[in-house]
Amino acid sequence: MKRGVTLMASVALAATMSFGAVAKTLKMAYDADPVSLDPHEQLSGGTLQLSHMVFDPLVRWDRNLKVEGRLAERWERIDNKTVRFFLHKGVKFHSGNELTALDVKWTFNRLRTSPDFKAIFAPFDEVKVVDKYTIDLVTAEPYPLTLNAATYIFPMDSKFYTGFDNNNKSKDALVKHGNSYASTNASGTGAFMVTKREQGVRVDFKRFDQYWDKKSPGNVKEIVLTPIKEAPTRVAALLSGDVDFIAPVPPTDLDRIKKDPKVDLVTISGTRIITFQLNQQRVEAFKNPKVRQAIVYAINNEGIAKKIMRGFATPAAQQSPKGYSGFNPNLKPRYDLNKAKQLMKEAGYEKGFSVTMMAPNNRYVNDAKIAQATASMLAKINIKVDLKTMPKAQYWAEFDKRAADIMMIGWHSDTEDSANFTEFLLMCPDKETGFGQYNSGNYCNPAVDKLVIQSGKETDPAKRAAMLQKVEQMLYDDAAFVPLHWQDLAWASKKNVKIDPIVNVMNFPYLGDLVIE
DSSP states (O other): OHHHHHHHHHHHHHHHHHHHHHOSEEEEEESSOOSOSOTTSOOSHHHHHHHHHHSOOSEEEOTTSOEEESSEEEEEEEETTEEEEEEOTTOBOTTSOBOOHHHHHHHHHHHTTOTTTTTTTTTEEEEEEEETTEEEEEESSOOTTHHHHHTTOOOOOTTTTOSBOTTSOBTTOOOTTSOOHHHHOOOOSSSEEEEEEETTTEEEEEEOTTOSOTTOOOOOOEEEEEEOOSHHHHHHHHHTTSOSEEEOOOGGGHHHHHTOTTEEEEEEEEEEEEEEEEOTTTOGGGGSHHHHHHHHHHOOHHHIIIIISTTOEEEOSSSSOTTSTTOOTTOOOOOOHHHHHHHHHHTTOTTOEEEEEEEESSSSTTHHHHHHHHHHHHHTTTEEEEEEEEOHHHHHHHHHTTOSSEEEEEEOOTTSSHHHHHHHHTSOOOTTTOTTTTOTTOOOOHHHHHHHHHHTTOOOHHHHHHHHHHHHHHHHHHTOSEEEEEEEEEEEEETTEEOGGGOOTTOOOOGGGOEEO
16 A cells, blocks of 8 residues: 555656646736836736736735735734734745845835825834744724735845946836836746846746745746737637737637637636716716616616626626625625616606716726616616717726716725725715715715724624625615626636636736646
8 A cells, every 4th residue: 555655656746747847938928018027116917917926925815815825924913903924934035135024114115105005005004023034014093904905015125126226226216107126127035037028028937946935836937928918819829829828818709718629718706896876966866766776677787797798797786796705695686677667666757867878998898888788778767878988098087077977987996805895986975085086976875984984993804794794785775886797807728727726806817836737
């Protein structure tokens, strides 16, 4: 028996060595390449994808939206305002410098100067260095989302970024859309080092020989990232074998990829909610909750997900996707045309009325088609819609002006937390606090606001979840907005490129753990 086990182990080891020998280069194509190597220059998906390759966070999200340790091997809450993080010892930056608590403190202080990231760290007071490998992350008030924020802390090599570059500029300068040292040079603790970069053309990566995570199954030695903006060209590159891995995959090509025996398609229900907001200041009828409920009942969002999105969406009845603390399992989509007509009659609007609607035509997946379908559905309850769609560059200016009665808005929570949706989309608009900044419907329910604010100070996860689930129930009962769906995410790769374990709803593939067979 022992001999059999030994033989199996030898075979497994040989297979692993074989995989490692084959896995020399991963050729991948995204729709764009990172705008900068500075992880603090821009809060965007592209920047965070790069950060998970070249740097490493204190903690990160797993597939089930649970927090797992990375550079922090463990953590503990000391009090309502303090979480202590214990760093792995002996972690090396690409420069050869050792990661210490001083690098985390330096990184935190730099993050707070970033125009894009400082709002995430506004609740925090400081990082205290306890010892060489221990730090305390301290908030001004009790705060439940310290771990959420810690997913954005990718420690930078403070020694590497100290001093002046060849242009006598400070190496630690953070410059938006500028040519700084940090935007073109990187020293992180991540699995990959950048070896070559031609903006908009190609980025080359090489695996870091001294990478700290010895438990990682990843066997990719080199990566070549080629940005291919056009979706059909990107798909064609995969199917022809020119690249091994692509993202995103457009809904129009899902069937084509599924039918190809040489490639795998991986899809996940996403966390970006697509909605319509009903402007109560522009339309008197929208102040009536029965009218708002009638609109929700009249829109067949399951039909939109099935036909327009080709199944590439998860119909929604609330803001919070499954896995978020506020997700309320009792809330279901509620398309019922007869019910919608009855509610319009009860509200005194059986004959209907006319409204304007605006939506982008290149921001969300099939956004213009969704808006057109919605307008047709509303016509069945005698709401006549004057629809105007436009490119996103023009749309956001119109959205800020609240230029239509009904406006489309999609939202992904910056903190992967339910409260973020309500804070920006549905709390009573307040220019001083920033609450309701994207509430084009001017919906206002002080009871909702009070509960969300209370949840921001509740550090007991169970109590906080109950609060946020109650918020979702209140918004549902009030028809505070029109939920459509959560956009799904899709990636595709060659059969031997095992992407399923490393992709996630945040759309930050953990390429350091990728295995090529």
